Amino acid sequence: MIEKYNILSPDFERDAPRELTLLSIISQSFFQPFSLEDNLLVILTALTSGSGVGFNRAMLFLKRGDLLKGEMWLGPRSAEEAGLIWEVLSTPGIGYVEIVEHNRALVNKNADTLSARLKGLVYAANNESAHIPAYAASHKEILHVRDAANELLVDRRFLNIIGVDEFLCVPLLARDDIVGEIILDNAITRTPISPSDIKLAGICGLMAGNYIHSATLHRRVIDMEKMAAMGEMAMFVTHQLRNPVVAIGGFTDQLLKPDVTEEKRSRNLTIIRDEIQRLENIIYQMGHFLKVSMKEPVFFDPGPVIASVLESPQIQARARDFVMSARVEPCPPEILCDPTSFGEVLRNLLDNAFDATPAGGTISVRGFLRKPGEFVLSVRDTGRGMTNPDKEQIFKAFFTTKETGMGLGLPFIKRVMDNCGGKIEVQSRVGRGTVFKLTFNSRERESTP
Amino acid sequence: MKKKILLVEDERPLCLLYEEELSREGYEITAVTNAEAALAALRTTIFDLIVTDIRMPGKNGIELITEIMGLRKDIPIIINSAFQSYKEDFMTWAADAYVVKSSSLDELKAKIKSLIGE
Numbered sequence: 001m002i003e004k005y006n007i008l009s010p011d012f013e014r015d016a017p018r019e020l021t022l023l024s025i026i027s028q029s030f031f032q033p034f035s036l037e038d039n040l041l042v043i044l045t046a047l048t049s050g051s052g053v054g055f056n057r058a059m060l061f062l063k064r065g066d067l068l069k070g071e072m073w074l075g076p077r078s079a080e081e082a083g084l085i086w087e088v089l090s091t092p093g094i095g096y097v098e099i100v101e102h103n104r105a106l107v108n109k110n111a112d113t114l115s116a117r118l119k120g121l122v123y124a125a126n127n128e129s130a131h132i133p134a135y136a137a138s139h140k141e142i143l144h145v146r147d148a149a150n151e152l153l154v155d156r157r158f159l160n161i162i163g164v165d166e167f168l169c170v171p172l173l174a175r176d177d178i179v180g181e182i183i184l185d186n187a188i189t190r191t192p193i194s195p196s197d198i199k200l201a202g203i204c205g206l207m208a209g210n211y212i213h214s215a216t217l218h219r220r221v222i223d224m225e226k227m228a229a230m231g232e233m234a235m236f237v238t239h240q241l242r243n244p245v246v247a248i249g250g251f252t253d254q255l256l257k258p259d260v261t262e263e264k265r266s267r268n269l270t271i272i273r274d275e276i277q278r279l280e281n282i283i284y285q286m287g288h289f290l291k292v293s294m295k296e297p298v299f300f301d302p303g304p305v306i307a308s309v310l311e312s313p314q315i316q317a318r319a320r321d322f323v324m325s326a327r328v329e330p331c332p333p334e335i336l337c338d339p340t341s342f343g344e345v346l347r348n349l350l351d352n353a354f355d356a357t358p359a360g361g362t363i364s365v366r367g368f369l370r371k372p373g374e375f376v377l378s379v380r381d382t383g384r385g386m387t388n389p390d391k392e393q394i395f396k397a398f399f400t401t402k403e404t405g406m407g408l409g410l411p412f413i414k415r416v417m418d419n420c421g422g423k424i425e426v427q428s429r430v431g432r433g434t435v436f437k438l439t440f441n442s443r444e445r446e447s448t449p
Numbered sequence: 450m451k452k453k454i455l456l457v458e459d460e461r462p463l464c465l466l467y468e469e470e471l472s473r474e475g476y477e478i479t480a481v482t483n484a485e486a487a488l489a490a491l492r493t494t495i496f497d498l499i500v501t502d503i504r505m506p507g508k509n510g511i512e513l514i515t516e517i518m519g520l521r522k523d524i525p526i527i528i529n530s531a532f533q534s535y536k537e538d539f540m541t542w543a544a545d546a547y548v549v550k551s552s553s554l555d556e557l558k559a560k561i562k563s564l565i566g567e
Contacts, residue, residue: 235534239504242531242550247462249552250470271462 019200022046026207036215037072038100043208044074045103047184047201055184055197056082059118059162061133062180062212068125068134070118071180074107075187077114082188117161125178131155136169137181142202143169144193168193170205174213182208236407240282244275285408295338297420299443302335302342302375303328306367309346318351321359328367335375335440337420345416348409349379349436356383356434375442380435386428394426413438451477452565453494457487457501457513458529463550467500467529470554475567484508484516491520497565500557503530511542518543525564529557 026046044058057075061068076082107115123134132154136143146166148154167185171178184201186193251268254260260268306328309315335342346365353363361382370376386394393399395414400407417424421441428434454476458464461482468480479494481487483505490496499517503510514526525545528535536547546560 235532238533239531243460243463246531246550246552247460247466250466250554251462253552254466254469271465275462 019203022200022204026204036212036219038104039211039215040072040208041074041103041107042100043204043211044072044182045099047182047204048074055168055193055201056186056188057114057184059183060180061121061123061137061183063125063137063178066125068123068137068178068181070121071115072107073114073118074103075114079188121158121161123155131158133158133169133181133183137171137178140171140173140178142171142198142205144198145169163187166193168198168201170201172205172209172212174209177213179209179212179216237282237286241279244278244282247275248272288408295341297336297338299334299336300339300342301332301445302337302367302377302440303330303332305339305343306346306365306377309343309350310365312347315347315350318354319363322354322357323360323362325362325364326366328365329369331445332367333369333375333442334445335442337416337422337440341416341419345413345438346377346379348413349438352409352436353379353381353383353434356385357381358383361433369442370439373442375440376437377440378435378437380433382433385430385432385434386426387430391426391428395424451475452497452567453477453479454561455487455490455494455496455499456480457482457484457499457505457510459483459502459505467554467557471500471558471561474558474561476561484510484513487513488516488520491517496524498561499524499526500529500561501526503528503532503535514542514544527557527560527564 026043040060040062044060047058048055057073059070059074060072062071063069076084123130123137125134126138127134128138130138132143132145132148132151134155135153144166145151145154145168148159148162148165148167162183162185164185164187167183170182170184172180172182182201182205184193184197251271255265255268306326310324310326337345350363350365357363362380363382364378364380366376366378366380368376394410396407396411414424416422417438423439425437425439426434427437452475454471456464456467456471456478458467458480459482464480464482468478471478479490479496481490484507487499487501501510501513508516510528510530514528517524517526526543527546527548528542528544529548529550531550533549536549545564548557548560551557
C-alpha cells in the first residue's frame with residue numbers, strides 16, 4: 001500500500017507539539033514567493049504566535065555592513081491590543097499566510113511606535129566589549145537576561161526602549177558570520193522564559209540566520225546576472241551604433257573636402273541617409289524590445305491571425321522571391337496566447353526564414369493539432385541552417401548571425417512562449433535549412449449555437 | 450611600388466569608405482567583405498598588411514587571424530573593430546595593433562604608416 005502526503009502543507013492536529021508546528025510554519029514560508037522582509041516576518045510570527053513558541057514580542061536586528069541595525073518589532077503595544085491580536089490568531093482554520101498578512105499590517109501600524117523606536121538603535125556588530133543586546137551577536141551566544149535594570153552589561157538606551165526586566169537575545173548565525181539578532185520578551189503576560197523556550201528560539205535563530213544568508217547570496221547572484229546581461233547589451237549596442245556613426249562621419253568628412261565631384265556628393269549623401277535610417281531602425285527595435293510588456297494570454301482562433309500575417313503587404317512583398325507553402329488546419333482549435341504577440345511571433349519567424357534562405361528556396365508554414373491540447377505552428381525554410389553552437393545561443397538577446405540583425409527577434413519569441421506556457425523546438429542543419437516548431441496549449445472551440 | 454593592403458570589412462559603406470581613404474594615402478587596397486574571401490585573396494596575392502574587422506558573418510576576425518598565422522606569419526595585422534572593450538586583448542590574438550572604429554581615420558592611417566611606412 002502507498003500513501004501520499006503533501007510536502008508543502010502538512011496538516012498537523014491542533015495538539016501537535018509546538019516545535020513541529022513552528023518548524024512547519026517557517027519551512028513552508030520559505031517556499032512562498034515572499035520577499036526577504038516577509039519571510040523574516042514569518043520567523044518573528046512563528047516566535048510570537050501562540051501555536052509557535054509563544055513569546056509576546058519579537059524584535060529583529062539585521063547586520064548591515066559592520067553595523068547591527070534595529071529593523072522590525074512585532075508584538076502588541078498593550079494588554080488590550082494583545083487580547084485583540086490573540087483572538088484573531090486563534091481563529092480556527094487561520095493559516096500562516098493570513099497570520100503573516102495580519103502581522104504585516106501590525107508592523108506597519110506600529111511603524112510609528114514600536115518599530116520607529118527600534119530604528120534608531122544601531123550598534124557596531126563586531127565590538128567584543130559591546131553592551132547587550134550587541135554583546136550577544138559579537139560573542140555569538142544566546143543570552144537570557146533577568147533583572148536587566150541591575151545588569152551593568154545592558155545598554156541603558158536599549159533598556160528604556162524595551163522596558164522589561166527579562167528578555168532573550170538570540171544571535172542569527174550563518175556559518176561563522178553574524179547576520180542579525182532577535183530579541184524576545186513576554187512584556188504583556190510577564191511569563192518567565194523557560195529553558196525549552198530558549199532551545200526553540202535557538203533553532204529559529206539558526207534557521208533565520210541561514211535563510212538570511214542564502215537569500216542575500218541569491219540576491220547577489222541575480223544582481224550579478226543582471227549586470228552581466230547589461231554589460232553584454234551595452235557592448236552590443238555600442239557596436240551596432242558605432243558602425244553607422246563611423247560611416248556617417250567618414251562620408252561627411254569626404255564631403256567637406258574641396259575636390260568632391262557632384263557624383264560623389266550625391267553618393268555620399270545617399271549613404272549617409274541610409275545609415276541614419278539604419279540608426280533609427282536600431283533605436284526603434286531597442287525601444288520596442290525594452291518596452292514590450294507581455295499581455296495576459298487568452299484562448300483565440302489562430303486561423304485569422306495566421307492568414308492576416310501571411311497576406312500582409314510586407315510579407316507578400318518578401319515572399320515573391322521564394323516558393324511559399326502554407327497549410328493550416330481549416331478548423332484549428334483555440335490556442336492560448338496573446339493574439340497580437342502571436343502575430344508578431346509568426347512575422348518574426350517568417351522574416352528570419354526570408355533572411356536565411358537564398359532566393360528560390362522554399363518556406364513552409366504549418367498549423368496542426370499534434371495531440372489533444374497541443375497545437376503546433378511550424379515555419380520551415382531551406383536556407384543556410386545553423387551550427388549547433390549557434391543554435392544554443394539564438395534565444396540570447398543580441399546574439400545574431402545576420403549582418404544587420406539586432407538579435408532581438410528570437411528572444412522576443414521566447415518571451416511570448418514562456419508567457420503563454422508554450423514550447424519552442426528548433427531543428428537545423430547547415431546548408432539544409434531550419435524548422436521552428438512552436439507548441440501552444442489549445443482547447444476545442446466553443447461550439448457556436 | 451605601392452604597398453598592398455588587404456581590407457576585411459563586412460559593412461559595405463565602411464568598406465567603401467576605408468578603401469577610398471586608404472587609396473588616397475597611396476596604398477593599393479583589396480577590399481573583401483568576409484573571411485573566406487580574405488583567405489582566397491591571400492592565396493593569390495602577397496600583401497604588406499591586413500586590416501580586419503572582428504565581428505563578421507561566417508568566420509570572425511579572430512578565426513581569420515588564426516588561419517592567416519597558419520599561412521603567413523610575417524604579415525602585420527591591424528584589428529579595426531567597433532568593440533572598444535576588446536582593445537586590451539589584441540596582443541593575445543597575435544595582431545600588431547588594435548584600432549577602435551572612428552569617423553576620423555587618423556589613428557588607423559597612423560598605425561598603418563608605423564607598421565609599413567608610406
